[in-house]
Amino acid sequence: MIDKDLTGSLLANAVGAETFLILTDVEKVTLFYGKENQVILMKMTVNEAERYIKEGHFGKGSMEPKMLAAVRFVSSGGKHAIISSLDKALQAIEGRAGTRVTV
Numbered sequence: 643m644i645d646k647d648l649t650g651s652l653l654a655n656a657v658g659a660e661t662f663l664i665l666t667d668v669e670k671v672t673l674f675y676g677k678e679n680q681v682i683l684m685k686m687t688v689n690e691a692e693r694y695i696k697e698g699h700f701g702k703g704s705m706e707p708k709m710l711a712a713v714r715f716v717s718s719g720g721k722h723a724i725i726s727s728l729d730k731a732l733q734a735i736e737g738r739a740g741t742r743v744t745v
Contacts, residue, residue: 647710647711648710648711651715651723654715655715655718655720660722661720661722661723662712662724663735664723664724664725664726668726669726670684670740671683671700671705671725673694673699683741684741685742685744686741686742687743687744688713688717688745691713695709709725709743712743715743716744721744722743723743724740724742725740725741725743726739
């Protein structure tokens with residue numbers, strides 16, 4: 643099976659993209675999704691993202707592959723990865739929506 647998010651990160655790096663936009667059904671990445679103590683993340687570093695992944699904050703078949711792809715893209719030379727919803731794509735690129743992963 644080929645994961646679309648990880649494949650997308652490889653392609654974005656291969657063409658020298660500075661930004662990798664991952665579109666999903668939520669505007670921002672969260673910790674403790676759907677729980678009373680939910681935390682919305684506007685931005686995070688690769689190190690923070692890796693820690694959150696190891697702590698199991700993201701669903702294996704949903705947000706985790708997107709986070710892994712974002713980490714891989716930035717770790718391989720991309721400037722930043724953005725995770726957001728399709729309806730907020732333009733705002734995410736402009737820095738007004740989504741979650742950014744940077745060095």
